[in-house]
Amino acid sequence: MGLARTHSVALIGLAGSLVEVEADISSQLPGMRLIGLPDAALAEAAERVRAAAKNSGCALNGHRLTVNLSPAALRKHGSGFDLAIAVACLAADGVVPAASVGAVVHIGELALDGRLRPTPGMLPAVIAAARLGHRTVMVPAGNADEAALVPGIRVVGVASLRDALIWHGARLDPQEVEVLCAPAEDDPADESLDLLDVVGNDEAILALQVAAAGGHHLFMLGPPGAGKTMLAARLPGLLPDLGPAASLEVSSLRSLSGRPVGRSLITRPPLESPHHTITAAAMVGGGSGQIRPGAAARASHGVLFLDEAPEFAGAVLDALRQPLESGRISIHRANAIAHFPARFQLVLAANPCPCGQYGAGDQECTCPPNARRRYLARISGPLLDRIDIQLTVTRVTAAQLRISADAGRLSSAVARHRVLAARETAAERLAGTPWTLNSQVSGPWLRSTERRLGAPVTAMLDRALERGGITMRGYDRILRVAWSVADLAGVARPGPDEVGQALYLRKGMAS
Amino acid sequence: MLVAEVLVARKDDLGRRGEDCAAEYLARAGYTVVERNWRCGQGEIDLIVAKDGDIVFVEVKTRSGTGYGHPFEAITVAKLARLRRLAGAWCAQFEPRARHIRIDAIAVIARPGQPPVVEHLEGVF
DSSP: OOEEEEEEEEEETTEEEEEEEEEEEESSSSEEEEESOBOHHHHTHHHHHHHHHHHTTOOOOSSEEEEEEESTTSOBOSSTTHHHHHHHHHHHTTSSOHHHHHTSEEOOEEOTTSBEEOOTTHHHHHHHHHHTTOOEEEEEGGGHHHHTTSTTSEEEEESBHHHHHHHHTOOOOOOOOOOOOOOOOSSOOOTTOOGGGOOSOHHHHHHHHHHHHHTOOEEEEOOTTSSHHHHHHTHHHHSOOOOHHHHHHHHHHHHHTTOOOOSSOOOSOOEEOOOTTOOHHHHHEEOSSSOEEOHHHHTTTSEEEETTGGGSOHHHHHTTHHHHHHSEEEEEOSSOEEEEEOOOEEEEEEOSSSSSOTTOSSSOOOSOHHHHHHHHHTSOHHHHHTOSEEEEOOOOOHHHHHHHHHSOOOOHHHHHHHHHHHHHHHHHHTTTSSOSSGGGOOHHHHTSTTTOOOHHHHHHHHHHHHHTSSOHHHHHHHHHHHHHHHHHHTOSSOOHHHHHHHHHHHTTSOO | OOHHHHHHHHHHHHHHHHHHHHHHHHHHTTOEEEEEEEEETTEEEEEEEEETTEEEEEEEEEESOSTTOOGGGGOOHHHHHHHHHHHHHHHHHHOTTOSEEEEEEEEEEOOTTSOOEEEEEOOOO
16 A cells, blocks of 8 residues: 655754654554654644545545654654645645655644645744755745745645645645744834833943943842843843854744744844743753754843842852853753754843842942842852842932933933944954954953053053952953943043953952 | 344344345355354454455444444554454454465445445554
């Protein structure tokens, strides 16, 4: 009896591998057997495919169907194989030409009435199909816009199994059906957050711009009501638009986490602000069957904001050390390793003590010194060491409020232009190196003969080093920030002023 | 007779006609019918036939249409397992040295006013 094969894509993390779907009809009692390590959702494909085929007007053959998903040792997840299984079975039965079916990659979940549902992870799956040399991919009409974002591959969007079979050459009459669409965009990027809303806190605004210009991680310490959260939420608005590769990666991660991507790639940097009860698995990604990206991966190319940082579990914060160092997250399971990009900008905010009033000036702190010390010690040294800008934010005073009404405040649009110009300057200087941002540059390169700042410029820093106020690593970090400050100010090289500002941004909290 | 009894009688009648069709079909295919509707404490075997030294136990399923699915779809794993036990019981009683036994399924679709269609699957267990 009949045999036919087609292709689909299995995802492990963001990487996809091609799966061959073979269907064989044998002379046995009716039934469908699915082999090749399917998970629970995939094992139920047999029921969906049978019903969908019947309701599309071409019931499956009344004999035993064996469907093999090869490579057989690779675990397969989710419902995206339904369409491939259905067309392979019908091609084995001779309803559609096997040659046509074999040349196309099929991705999509079937509804019982034969319509196709939008499937999560479409973008990375189509990218994988294109990378593996396939020319045509058939996807649900509700996902077609998303799939069409991938260059160099022909996307066929079909609303139902019937349409798919007609496309492959089955002799069926077309039937108009309502297209199943992905749920609408849940949270359109909030562009209403503007720096204009921030009153006072000029040094914090400067710090935000320096962080955006150099890609530096940021730590803000201050009493409740000082505006830390407000400032952090405005950082993505200062970052430039994402490049083509970055926006493809951000959109892929969004698609993989099951959120709608829409008809254009995401070009604005994402902001992830998980609650402090988050687990390590939710932060870096995980899951027992399907490995899903965590908050840190979703924040890639954008901002990961941890409000009330000392309230996070120590293990969760320290899980970020590897991605901060390498820019990616590797999740190991017995049967697979998933890699996710994690090149995010980290922003931490914390109160100085459990009651929050320590150093605020207007109210007494009620915490015993012991509790105060323990509170900030929850953020481990190695993590804090990777954060270039550490800043104290203070509450706005009535006088500042009065003054700020007159003084010209900075809008996000203007600040973004400055940041963009600063980044261009840095990229020019760093041309020919593996780096593009000041925060990535190595210490020896900064201190090399041609980049060395004169002794008068670094006098302040050298003194701090001599006194033991900063370490050598801290010294390098201050130099990096100083270059960002200079880029932002439009100065060719950091002078004493820029180094002084960088030192201030580093030493905002005693460390 | 009550309506329900009439329906049941009609159903039994359909089953019997289906078994007749199946027996006829197998006889034409060169099988010898050994026994029909053999019963024991555990249940009933519709047809027992023999050919070339093989003893074949046949489950016959008859329907008057495919509106509620193909007759083969009604042959479940549990039904096959019972048939296998019954085959063992029959062999123990009549043919302790049976060389080869096989379990087959036959579907008869007897649409009213049309000649019945017989489908035969060999070795379904």
